[in-house]
Amino acid sequence: MTPDLFAHEPQGGEGPGAAAPPAERAAWLREQLQRYDYHYYVLDAPLVPDAEYDRLFRELQALEHAHPELQTPDSPTQRVGGGLLDELPKVRHRVPMLSIQTETDTTPAGAFAFDARIRKRLGLGPDDPPVEYAAELKFDGLAISLRYEEGVLVRAVTRGNGEEGEDVTANVRTIRQIPLRLQGVVPPVLEARGEIYMRRDDFERLNQRRREAGEPTFINPRNTAAGAVRQLDPKVTAARPLSFFAYGIGEVQGWRGEPSTHSALLDALAHFGLPVSHERAVVRGGDGLAEFHARIAAKRDQLPFDIDGVVYKVNSLALQRQLGFRNREPVWAVAHKYPAQEQMTLLRDIEVQVGRTGKLTPVAKLAPVFVGGVTVTNATLHNQDEIRRKDVRIGDTVIVRRAGDVIPEVVSVVLERRPPEVAASEPWDLYARLQGRCPVCGSDIVREEGEVDWRCTGGLFCAAQRKQALLHFAQRRAMDIEGLGEKLVDQLVDGGLVRTLPDLYKLGVAKLAQLERMADKSAQNLVQALEKSKRTTLSRFLFGLGIRHVGEATAKDLARHFGRLDRIMDASVEELLEVPEVGPVVAQSIRTFFDQPHNREVVEQLRAAGITWEEGEAGRGHEAQPLAGLTFVLTGTLPALTREEAKAMIEAAGGKVAGSVSKKTSYVVAGEEAGSKLTKAQELGVPVLDEAGLRALLNQGA
Ligand code: 5U1
16 A cells, blocks of 8 residues: 555544443454455555554454454454365355356357347337347456355355355455455345456466466466465465456345346445446447447457456346346346457477577467467467476467467466377477577577577578568668568568668669569569658667667657767767666667677668768757757857857757866867866867857758
């Protein structure tokens, strides 16, 4: 809890004082702590600092220790209680926990099909009004039934086979989001049903901790949540970060003012203090359902937890009763799925790709599998450490994940499916597989201390690195050379037509037209695109060079700060560090790049080929900054300008004015009776200008 985030002032003061009867004090402490838990875990809006919570908690613990008869099952001190079990006892559900029909057509048609079925069963014609539905998320976790008697949690049971589940009460009590006591006026018996799940960030943190402790990591949030709930030792459950959402009810007795719609029922559960997802809506007809399905699909990857679809329910509880059940599933509800983001498939081979900076990435070659809405045959294995951690071997059955637009990845191996000959094989090892050589150019591969990646040392000698460098240079966000795609780059490099970036600008129509499948018109178009690309900006050019760690944003920062390429090429690490957002790694990388004579040569050749931009500008629209990146020191009296006027003019042109001369000073502007600053400039070899020289510099950008 962060103290400045408290939603409200704590209420209730200190409650009954030390002189009050212990039972009264204990009841007050329980109530306060329950309220704090609710605000912290359910509303995500803490009321008090952790220290205050801990103080009251310890006081209640001490009271209960001194007076064991004051201990109640809903006391916040009782979340982790009970010992190890031999097995989880079986419990029969008073009202069966039904499953839900699944609509596997993941297109909008699935929503319209459900609406059409409902209308038919209700005997509605085309002129009848649309049916009202409650639309919700389908959480990817473990279904649970929580039984509250007189508002107190008395039992938590898994779904099991729907008739009979496992009693996991002691484990569920450890989940802080699940209230041990409901709030307000509640029915004497209420079974709340919903899903226990694990947030993705909690899952990542848990796995990170396990990695650091050298323990095996978990495969996915759903299995981890389900496994955590079905533990025999509640302490294990307590150590796993679990969450809960309520989405329905089981047995209910004596509910006065029972709601008449499903949406109102969820509102009521939220009022009782149970977590209910805000991502829900009341919609009308098939159109409303399809819109909800599309809206949630668009934000699926931004949700903090996994879902595998959405759920539609006829909103009127009276209509739900009328529609009833079929094959032990409610007719009035359906789960409308999204394409699965994880699938199992066979790992046929592992190839190693060479990236632009020589990074070697192991790539899984998979038996084709439909996942995340597309057919996938390649997935990244990230690096050797990840392969070792997951113990991935060729011939294994693996789980592939593709979420949103991210590159598909192999998340784990299904060890139960590992064939004996694969089990007998050696673990896959990148260095051994490549015998220490780049698979493209044969250069040595190295792995620097503290790095996870192996790299090819071939640099631009390596055709793979050259190809990637060309594609990087040509991309839209860099030099924007239209038509220069992967296939053409392969042809140009493999055919020996292009070795370095400047070679691109030596390509003529005649040379290009010799390439296979290259029509005259395409050759002309490419030559035109190359010509067009020559007029660019400093930041695009800089980004296009492919300096390690210099992305688009850094290139813009550098261009804005220095204004001129030669300033960047000659900047010391210290000077580079003056650029906001540039840290030591980036600064060193830029310095190393421009320390290589062949990189400077490439830059010269590109400029000689006719690539131009407005010097002194930082990308488009900065023509009025001719002194950007330059530092001036003023000394003596200038003939026409006061010192303030000169300073204002320099700063208006993007330059900086400093008080003392150093190696970093670009120019000293000296007038009559210049003193020690002029001497220092001469000692350090800093160029000295008079007023006329300064004006000439200022006029350069005009
Ligand atoms: N949101 C939500 N998920 N879910 C799962 N509601 C919901 N309802 C279910 C299930 C299995 O079943 C009832 C329709 C019985």
